[in-house]
Amino acid sequence: MEQYTIETHDLDFYFKDFKALDGINLSVPQGSIFGFLGPNGAGKTTTIRVLLDLFHANHGTIEIFGKPLKAHKTEILGRVGALIENPSIYKHLSGRQNLEIIRRMLNAPKSRIDEVLKIVRLTDNADKKAKHYSLGMCQRLGLAAALLSNPDLLILDEPTNGLDPSGIIEMRELILELNQQHNKTIFLSSHLLSEIEKLATDVAIVDSGKILYQGNLEGLKAQKQGIELKIEVSDTDKAAQVLKQLNFTISESTPSYVKAPISSKEDVARINTALVQNDLDVYQLTSSNENLEEIFLTLTKRLDQ
Numbered sequence: 521m522e523q524y525t526i527e528t529h530d531l532d533f534y535f536k537d538f539k540a541l542d543g544i545n546l547s548v549p550q551g552s553i554f555g556f557l558g559p560n561g562a563g564k565t566t567t568i569r570v571l572l573d574l575f576h577a578n579h580g581t582i583e584i585f586g587k588p589l590k591a592h593k594t595e596i597l598g599r600v601g602a603l604i605e606n607p608s609i610y611k612h613l614s615g616r617q618n619l620e621i622i623r624r625m626l627n628a629p630k631s632r633i634d635e636v637l638k639i640v641r642l643t644d645n646a647d648k649k650a651k652h653y654s655l656g657m658c659q660r661l662g663l664a665a666a667l668l669s670n671p672d673l674l675i676l677d678e679p680t681n682g683l684d685p686s687g688i689i690e691m692r693e694l695i696l697e698l699n700q701q702h703n704k705t706i707f708l709s710s711h712l713l714s715e716i717e718k719l720a721t722d723v724a725i726v727d728s729g730k731i732l733y734q735g736n737l738e739g740l741k742a743q744k745q746g747i748e749l750k751i752e753v754s755d756t757d758k759a760a761q762v763l764k765q766l767n768f769t770i771s772e773s774t775p776s777y778v779k780a781p782i783s784s785k786e787d788v789a790r791i792n793t794a795l796v797q798n799d800l801d802v803y804q805l806t807s808s809n810e811n812l813e814e815i816f817l818t819l820t821k822r823l824d825q
């Protein structure tokens with residue numbers, strides 16, 4: 521059986537009356553680079569904050585390293601390193617001094633500072649004041665801080681945001697190295713498909729607090745070539761459940777329709793029969809060649825507006 525480093529079950533989270541997370545189910549395989557992809561405001565940072573116990577879910581459960589987060593908070597979070605948005609760095613101190621402060625809090629061995637500086641390629645600039653660091657160097661210093669405790673899981677929220685092309689490439693190489701040579705499972709959020717495609721072994725696509733797709737990249741690529749069925753129906757939540765029972769993946773869900781990749785016209789008949797048998801009114805079934813790439817583009821286009 522595949523081991524999951526993170527598993528969430530039906531996570532809901534509200535900001536007052538606003539439902540920011542709506543039934544988030546994630547299964548992050550051990551050893552993966554898990555791409556958490558979605559446009560601005562999709563719920564990526566909120567999910568990460570819930571995973572790090574900074575926000576408490578209104579509903580649902582989280583298991584990390586196979587144990588419930590609620591009951592094993594200290595033990596679990598001691599094995600997790602995180603980089604959320606811009607790392608907090610004392611600009612008047614050097615990179616090394618910044619790390620020393622955190623090392624003392626964590627009670628990590630002194631030798632770990634040189635190790636993490638080497639990993640993030642900051643050894644040569646370790647004694648420079650952080651105010652003279654580029655944004656890319658600040659991000660790498662933040663990553664070094666997250667690595668001080670030698671965590672098994674790294675949670676990185678948009679780590680390449682704002683970096684120039686060479687900074688992006690450096691960060692990408694580092695993430696791959698941390699995964700492949702240092703055996704870290706990496707949960708990586710991004711709003712850029714291109715970024716996730718270059719790094720991730722597994723992916724979940726989130727929008728409006730809901731998971732639209734989850735699986736490995738091969739499955740995602742296979743679906744890109746497929747045909748999608750747009751199903752306009754009286755109750756889309758119920759329709760999604762019926763489809764899932766038939767082992768279809770829901771690629772998009774709105775209050776008026778759901779979309780699912782299909783592989784034959786027999787699938788259309790099977791879906792129609794099942795929906796009707798479940799007392800749903802089917803208004804329209806339209807097959808299209810719209811694929812996940814186009815869904816991504818729709819998502820990312822929204823970012824540019």
Ligand SMILES: Nc1ncnc2c1ncn2[C@@H]1O[C@H](COP(=O)(O)OP(=O)(O)OP(=O)(O)O)[C@@H](O)[C@H]1O
Nearest residue numbers: 535538540558559560561562563564565566567711
């Ligand atoms: N403190 C808050 N109070 C109220 N609503 C919030 C708060 N923080 C986030 N939201 C809302 O919750 C939703 C999810 O936000 P979140 O920051 O998780 O999205 P995101 O996918 O990380 O996007 P971004 O890339 O812009 O950070 C958005 O609609 C956002 O406006």
